Amino acid sequence: MSTVQGARARARLEVTAAIKDEARRQLAAEGAAKLSLRAVARELGMVSSALYRYFPSRxxxxxxxxxxxxxxxxxxxxxxxxxxxxxxxxxxxxxxxxxxxxxxxxxxxxxxxxxxxxxxxxxxxxxxxxxxxxxxxxxxxxxxxxxxxxxxxxxxxxxxxxxxxxxxxxxxxxxxxxxxxxxxxxxxxxxxxxxxxxxxxxxxxxxxxxxxxxxxxxxxxxxxxxxxxx
Amino acid sequence: MSTVQGARARARLEVTAAIKDEARRQLAAEGAAKLSLRAVARELGMVSSALYRYFPSRxxxxxxxxxxxxxxxxxxxxxxxxxxxxxxxxxxxxxxxxxxxxxxxxxxxxxxxxxxxxxxxxxxxxxxxxxxxxxxxxxxxxxxxxxxxxxxxxxxxxxxxxxxxxxxxxxxxxxxxxxxxxxxxxxxxxxxxxxxxxxxxxxxxxxxxxxxxxxxxxxxxxxxxxxxxx
DNA sequence: GTGCTGACAAGAGCATTGCTCTCGTTTGTG
DNA sequence: CACAAACGAGAGCAATGCTCTTGTCAGCAC
Missing domain, CATH: 1.10.357.10 (Tetracycline Repressor, domain 2)
Structure with a gap:
């Protein structure tokens, strides 16, 4: 236990936050209807399926x-x-x-x-x-x-x-x-x-x-x- | 000009109304987000592209x-x-x-x-x-x-x-x-x-x-x- | 240190959607 | 009667949400 919370847990929080941030950006730009999981993933440089580890659905x-x-x-x-x-x-x-x-x-x-x-x-x-x-x-x-x-x-x-x-x-x-x-x-x-x-x-x-x-x-x-x- | 309005025009009005009726049914059942042109066409027994003759877009x-x-x-x-x-x-x-x-x-x-x-x-x-x-x-x-x-x-x-x-x-x-x-x-x-x-x-x-x-x-x-x- | 397990990312794939284009066919009209 | 416009059908494109499988790497117990 090198860190308080575990490096893994911290990374998870960071990625989760990054996803929400990008999603919020798209929401503000285009509206909820056009918020796309794939686009969020694309923008974050990950593949869409990886995003489902953090949010089970849109x-x-x-x-x-x-x-x-x-x-x-x-x-x-x-x-x-x-x-x-x-x-x-x-x-x-x-x-x-x-x-x-x-x-x-x-x-x-x-x-x-x-x-x-x-x-x-x-x-x-x-x-x-x-x-x-x-x-x-x-x-x-x-x-x-x-x-x-x-x-x-x-x-x-x-x-x-x-x-x-x-x-x-x-x-x-x-x-x-x-x-x-x-x-x-x-x-x-x-x-x-x-x-x-x-x-x-x-x-x-x-x-x-x-x-x-x-x-x-x-x-x-x-x-x-x-x-x-x- | 056999009919007052032309059979074609009347047919068009009828189809248009049928499309709207079916669309309204789906709207009431599932909400605007799930209203699908293809589903409307399917239910009406037409192919989706035919619907675009009546409404140019969703x-x-x-x-x-x-x-x-x-x-x-x-x-x-x-x-x-x-x-x-x-x-x-x-x-x-x-x-x-x-x-x-x-x-x-x-x-x-x-x-x-x-x-x-x-x-x-x-x-x-x-x-x-x-x-x-x-x-x-x-x-x-x-x-x-x-x-x-x-x-x-x-x-x-x-x-x-x-x-x-x-x-x-x-x-x-x-x-x-x-x-x-x-x-x-x-x-x-x-x-x-x-x-x-x-x-x-x-x-x-x-x-x-x-x-x-x-x-x-x-x-x-x-x-x-x-x-x-x- | 060495394994092992679980978290993770990547990719392929499926069903569905909106929309376009093309190709015959029908139909009303000049 | 011929012709143009309206129409229906089908194939196809790009995109979506979501699932499944496979490989990889980090962190923990021993």
């Missing part, structure tokens, strides 16, 4: 890229949030939303991979769940801070009777310390945020919205108000 | 399916709207939203085709634009009716200064008879609607929201209030 490679994408998005959002950690909750909320938008515009194909149509079959592998939750947790955190902070949270109208139980369940799962209407509104806002980003990204706003950035900022603000921030 | 077939999907969605929404044409504007708004959700759940792969990641390259062919606008126009109509109707429209706060000009432009393009803040809010709500639907469809709500239908109805109602309906 879908497994894609899954790895999906997890990385969630992480990258989460990290971006968290960093942007830290930069305005002292600001008022509504400003922090908007900052997180804008970070999500920025990342998405900068990584359109990776966005499509995680929030567009599920590319492989339909399976969202269990492994992606924790990574996927990061942005959501961040938004919850902002609202919780506002709730506990000096200004408090705007009181939201009660949810309709038919939704009372469900809202309670959502709150219990996501943020037991927040009022049920706030928790429900948070989930709605979370989905709506990605609706806005997706529409801009996939061209639905072409010929409709020109000044995308102020438009989005305004919408994000409204979203924040919808969960009780002010 | 992308062209997909484009045809996209237009049909937009039309199908638009028709669904319009029908649902007509069924509640006498109701209050907010009810009609919710009905249209629910029709969009219903159609999307019933045609997940077609939804993915038009609102998911752009499957081929990036091109949204010009031909799809009018079909794509139908749901939007329907929503605009509901709000316009409310604006002109007895109850009127809730007054919306003015948009921030940085967005004033853009909101005016959007209103001029989309609905010159509506106040600019309403027009801007409409675009936002439009995007958010598809954010909600997409999140449910693509599994983002798994383990988060259980009672999807009342949850969506509530969210749709909020969306309607956001554009001034009541």
């Amino acid at each position: 879908d497994d490679l894609l899954t790895a890229l999906i997890i990385d994408a969630y992480d990258s998005l989460g990290q971006s959002a968290e960093r942007s949030h830290e930069a305005v950690a002292e600001a008022a909750p509504l400003e922090r909320w908007v900052a997180v939303c804008e970070a999500v938008r920025r990342w998405s515009l900068d990584h359109p194909h990776e966005y499509a991979l995680i929030y567009g149509s599920p590319v492989p079959g339909y399976v969202a592998p269990q492994a992606t769940v924790p990574a996927a939750a990061r942005v959501g947790l961040l938004l919850i955190g902002v609202v919780r801070d506002a709730h506990d902070g000096p200004g408090g949270l705007e009181e939201l109208p009660a949810v309709p009777e038919e939704l009372r139980a469900e809202a309670d369940r959502i709150a219990a799962d996501l943020a037991p310390d927040l009022p049920a209407p706030v928790a429900a509104a948070l989930v709605v806002a979370w989905a709506q945020l990605f609706g806005l980003v997706g529409f801009e990204l996939f061209g639905q706003f072409n010929r409709v919205v020109e000044e995308r950035e102020p438009f989005f900022r305004h919408a994000a603000r409204q979203l924040g108000r919808g969960v009780g921030l002010h | 992308d062209d077939l997909l484009t045809a399916l996209i237009i049909d999907a937009y039309d199908s969605l638009g028709q669904s929404a319009e029908r649902s709207h007509e069924a509640v044409a006498e109701a209050a504007p907010l009810e009609r708004w919710v009905a249209v939203c629910e029709a969009v959700r219903r159609w999307s759940l019933d045609h997940p792969h077609e939804y993915a085709l038009i609102y998911g990641s752009p499957v081929p390259g990036y091109v949204a062919p010009q031909a799809t634009v009018p079909a794509a606008a139908r749901v939007g126009l329907l929503l605009i109509g509901v709000v316009r009716d409310a604006h002109d109707g007895p109850g009127g429209l809730e007054e919306l706060p003015a948009v921030p200064e940085e967005l004033r000009a853009e909101a005016d432009r959007i209103a001029a393009d989309l609905a010159p008879d509506l106040p600019a803040p309403v027009a801007a809010a409409l675009v936002v709500a439009w995007a958010q609607l598809f954010g909600l639907v997409g999140f449910e469809l693509f599994g983002q709500f798994n383990r988060v929201v259980e009672e999807r239908e009342p949850f969506f109805r509530h969210a749709a109602r909020q969306l309607g209030r956001g554009v001034g309906l009541h």
Whole structure:
């Protein structure tokens, strides 16, 4: 045992990383549909069959890229949030939303991979769940801070009777310390945020919205108000 | 000229329709990624090269399916709207939203085709634009009716200064008879609607929201209030 | 040190795909 | 009636994901 981890294991990690890097490059350049195992192998100077020692199938490679994408998005959002950690909750909320938008515009194909149509079959592998939750947790955190902070949270109208139980369940799962209407509104806002980003990204706003950035900022603000921030 | 349109032309239309039908079947069964020209031809008892007389490429077939999907969605929404044409504007708004959700759940792969990641390259062919606008126009109509109707429209706060000009432009393009803040809010709500639907469809709500239908109805109602309906 | 085992790379190969080209045949029309 | 356009069939090309077999080399136990 000359090295801590074994030279073999280290080499394996390096090759795995190189494969993912090259795959990410092709993903960014051409999109998920054109990501080809053979092309990745070719670019790396290996033969295609050798690649299967590291990823048992193309879908497994894609899954790895999906997890990385969630992480990258989460990290971006968290960093942007830290930069305005002292600001008022509504400003922090908007900052997180804008970070999500920025990342998405900068990584359109990776966005499509995680929030567009599920590319492989339909399976969202269990492994992606924790990574996927990061942005959501961040938004919850902002609202919780506002709730506990000096200004408090705007009181939201009660949810309709038919939704009372469900809202309670959502709150219990996501943020037991927040009022049920706030928790429900948070989930709605979370989905709506990605609706806005997706529409801009996939061209639905072409010929409709020109000044995308102020438009989005305004919408994000409204979203924040919808969960009780002010 | 024995027939009105020529037997040949009619045959062509029939074959074209048969191809699209079979393609739609495969799309619904397996998704856009697995839609194969050869498989379609095989199922129709023709040879693959013959199919190219009708669609010059796989992308062209997909484009045809996209237009049909937009039309199908638009028709669904319009029908649902007509069924509640006498109701209050907010009810009609919710009905249209629910029709969009219903159609999307019933045609997940077609939804993915038009609102998911752009499957081929990036091109949204010009031909799809009018079909794509139908749901939007329907929503605009509901709000316009409310604006002109007895109850009127809730007054919306003015948009921030940085967005004033853009909101005016959007209103001029989309609905010159509506106040600019309403027009801007409409675009936002439009995007958010598809954010909600997409999140449910693509599994983002798994383990988060259980009672999807009342949850969506509530969210749709909020969306309607956001554009001034009541 | 010396073997042995398991990880690895390389190559050939299979089924499938989108698409092109060529060659007869049919068909509607000037 | 003749002719051109439309059509179907088949072969073929380059590429893909994936499998199987074969040779090789590194790292471990003895």
